[in-house]
Amino acid sequence: MPATDSGLLPMQFFSTLDLIALAFFLGAWLAYHVGVEWTEHGRKGLNTRMNAYRDIWMMRMLERDVRIVDTQIMASLQNGTAFFASTSLIAIGGSLTLMRSTDDLLAVASTLPFGIETSRALWELKTIGLAVIFAYAFFKFAWSYRLFNYVAILIGALPPHKDRNKPSARTHAVRTGKLCAAAGLHFNRGQRAFFFAIGYLGWFISPWLFMLATAAVVIVMWRRQFVSDAVQAVKHA
Numbered sequence: 001m002p003a004t005d006s007g008l009l010p011m012q013f014f015s016t017l018d019l020i021a022l023a024f025f026l027g028a029w030l031a032y033h034v035g036v037e038w039t040e041h042g043r044k045g046l047n048t049r050m051n052a053y054r055d056i057w058m059m060r061m062l063e064r065d066v067r068i069v070d071t072q073i074m075a076s077l078q079n080g081t082a083f084f085a086s087t088s089l090i091a092i093g094g095s096l097t098l099m100r101s102t103d104d105l106l107a108v109a110s111t112l113p114f115g116i117e118t119s120r121a122l123w124e125l126k127t128i129g130l131a132v133i134f135a136y137a138f139f140k141f142a143w144s145y146r147l148f149n150y151v152a153i154l155i156g157a158l159p160p161h162k163d164r165n166k167p168s169a170r171t172h173a174v175r176t177g178k179l180c181a182a183a184g185l186h187f188n189r190g191q192r193a194f195f196f197a198i199g200y201l202g203w204f205i206s207p208w209l210f211m212l213a214t215a216a217v218v219i220v221m222w223r224r225q226f227v228s229d230a231v232q233a234v235k236h237a
Contacts (some may be wrong), residue, residue: 010104013122016087020206025214029196032218036225037185045225049234053092058173058180065161081145081187088138088190091197095131099124108212127204133197153174154179195221 014022036042038166061070159169195217202213225228 013125017207021210025210028214028218046231051066055177055181058177061098062164062169062173070155078148083146085138085141087144088134088141090129091134095127095134098127133193135201137190137193140186144183144186151180151183
């Protein structure tokens with residue numbers, strides 16, 4: 001795109017098909033989010049079922065005098081979340097690095113069999129969009145990590161074993177379980193952003209592949225949430 005076009009609005013760089021594909025992507029993400037987190041059907045998914053087991057875990061913890069196993073589980077959850085947060089930062093850096101070599105990438109892409117035809121400005125806008133997705137994922141993982149830290153503090157504040165039958169002990173266990181579920185919710189949202197980023201990569205080739213990849217990602221995630229072997233394993237009898 002010539003330098004004289006730098007003052008154009010971003011939307012003017014996109015074709016009608018590009019805008020349709022982007023709307024499909026955002027709509028699919030929003031629809032999946034609503035379907036999994038806000039609907040009755042979503043409550044039958046793997047994420048919600050695991051929240052019930054978080055509550056059971058906290059109640060079981062009250063029964064244990066020694067809670068070393070529980071602290072090890074928390075450390076594992078924190079380490080996993082920290083890994084994804086670090087990966088998000090690397091992904092953001094990688095996405096922004098692509099903008100420094102746009103001309104080289106376009107030259108390579110033009111030689112590929114499917115012959116990507118795009119302008120420099122359009123390619124950079126798509127790259128910024130990818131970086132935004134990873135930035136969203138980072139904020140979700142970072143907040144999830146912080147919440148897991150809070151959960152660890154609440155676990156440390158659990159009443160001793162001898163007071164396990166007191167109403168205050170039960171209330172504290174429920175409170176801890178809810179905070180743990182909130183941490184898991186934000187972790188799931190960050191991981192969902194990673195999955196949708198895979199579908200977003202299709203846009204660098206063509207809007208049609210963008211929509212196809214997005215649909216494939218939604219189908220894979222839906223199957224894992226509702227009809228996978230993992231769901232069957234934790235489903236109540």
